[in-house]
Amino acid sequence: MVWGIRQSPGGPESPGRDSANLTLKGKNWPMPNRRRFLQGVSALPLVGTPRLAAAGKRDFYKELGVRPFINAAGTYTTLTASLMPREVVEAYDYASRQFVHLIELHDAVAQRIASLIGCEAAMVTAGAASALTLGTAACMTGTNQEFIRRLPDTTGMKTEVIIQKRHRYGYDHAVRNCGIRFIEVETKEELEGAVNERTAMMLFFNAADPNGQIKAAEFAQLGKKHNIPTFNDAAADVPPVENLSKYLKMGFDLVTFSGGKGIRGPQSAGLLLGRKDLIEAARLNSSPYSDSIGRGMKVNKEELLGMMVAVEIYIRKDHAAEWREWEKRVKLIADTVSAIPSVKTERYVPEIANAVPTLRISWDQSAVKISPAELVKRLREGDPSIELVPGARENISVNVWMLQPGEAQVVARRLREVLKSA
Numbered sequence: 001m002v003w004g005i006r007q008s009p010g011g012p013e014s015p016g017r018d019s020a021n022l023t024l025k026g027k028n029w030p031m032p033n034r035r036r037f038l039q040g041v042s043a044l045p046l047v048g049t050p051r052l053a054a055a056g057k058r059d060f061y062k063e064l065g066v067r068p069f070i071n072a073a074g075t076y077t078t079l080t081a082s083l084m085p086r087e088v089v090e091a092y093d094y095a096s097r098q099f100v101h102l103i104e105l106h107d108a109v110a111q112r113i114a115s116l117i118g119c120e121a122a123m124v125t126a127g128a129a130s131a132l133t134l135g136t137a138a139c140m141t142g143t144n145q146e147f148i149r150r151l152p153d154t155t156g157m158k159t160e161v162i163i164q165k166r167h168r169y170g171y172d173h174a175v176r177n178c179g180i181r182f183i184e185v186e187t188k189e190e191l192e193g194a195v196n197e198r199t200a201m202m203l204f205f206n207a208a209d210p211n212g213q214i215k216a217a218e219f220a221q222l223g224k225k226h227n228i229p230t231f232n233d234a235a236a237d238v239p240p241v242e243n244l245s246k247y248l249k250m251g252f253d254l255v256t257f258s259g260g261k262g263i264r265g266p267q268s269a270g271l272l273l274g275r276k277d278l279i280e281a282a283r284l285n286s287s288p289y290s291d292s293i294g295r296g297m298k299v300n301k302e303e304l305l306g307m308m309v310a311v312e313i314y315i316r317k318d319h320a321a322e323w324r325e326w327e328k329r330v331k332l333i334a335d336t337v338s339a340i341p342s343v344k345t346e347r348y349v350p351e352i353a354n355a356v357p358t359l360r361i362s363w364d365q366s367a368v369k370i371s372p373a374e375l376v377k378r379l380r381e382g383d384p385s386i387e388l389v390p391g392a393r394e395n396i397s398v399n400v401w402m403l404q405p406g407e408a409q410v411v412a413r414r415l416r417e418v419l420k421s422a
Helices: 060-064 086-095 102-117 128-141 145-150 170-176 188-194 216-226 243-250 276-284 301-316 319-337 372-381 407-421
Strands: 021-024 027-030 070-072 121-125 160-164 181-185 199-205 230-233 254-258 270-274 344-348 358-362 386-388 396-399
Touching: 070 407, 086 301, 102 121, 102 270, 102 301, 121 128, 121 276, 121 301, 128 145, 128 170, 128 199, 128 230, 128 254, 128 270, 128 276, 160 188, 170 181, 170 199, 181 188, 188 216, 199 216, 216 230, 216 243, 243 254, 243 270, 270 276, 319 344, 319 358, 319 407, 372 386, 372 396, 372 407, 386 396, 386 407
Parallel strands: 070 386, 160 181, 160 199, 199 230, 230 254
Antiparallel strands: 021 027, 121 270, 254 270, 344 358, 358 396
């Protein structure tokens, strides 16, 4: 089944653009605007292109003066999150070598992902933040092409999004992009009193569930009661794998996950899952439709196939075996540093986001004369460079799930060296 196929909301083409429609499978497909290609440009080699290494491969980071590091921090975007499995890279490379119709590929990939996860509909987005914008737009515009063209001009649309005060966070800018106004509440009674004819959506930040008074299941139920779409931002909340469908089964109408964190797909991709009508509307608010708020949130064939394969791999992997490997890494590092006087270690698992085995290390700074911040700095500047969980103050945290084979031993040795020398 094809989702989100309508005549393009892009309207008349602007001057200086090529436009065309394509008839495919009995449908009139709007072709995205294309910048005119410059003609007559010769394919000359770039002047000053660095030579290939002896093995035929360039060391791009070395050329650019950018230093790679061992990731004992986790899936932070600024630290480039996760590494893609070989199969995902192969899918990416496969897609780069052939042309396809982008809307058709979007549809096919979406159907595959929805069937794998067991949800009504799905789409690949340009990250979870993109999904927040597109999901919000979908709740405001539906498939109304006039509304789609006008965003963020919200005239005639519902413009309020209800959110718990303790759920406000840095990523809610992606929701405000659509021109909405947040209505903050704290209790169930306040939420029900805030619902009115202007309410477009109810937003829930999954990692903040322990902080708010209205928990996830009740929040979803309140949305159903008042016929308001509910959106759960669960970007960093796999593992466990069951979460991919958990919140939709709970009753949320939309859920987003980051593609480049635990799922290990392309860092520039994400998932938007949920109600078929809302996913259709989100698609119309996105690229390749030219006159839409999400036109810049482009997802090309490489990210589409890469994300699909990443979901396939993630669902079928042996999660129990992977967890045992993480536990072994935590124990190795803890055993290596715990013999140092005053050093204490604690293994813990965050309650929701990045819920994987993590090691906390603390020490008496009168005996081991180095601050947590200085230790983090020493590891970052050392050889090899190692990144720990950001924000070290009274202790440090070591996250092991992004370590590659053999790197846990390196992290353990360097931690011991720095602590012992202090």
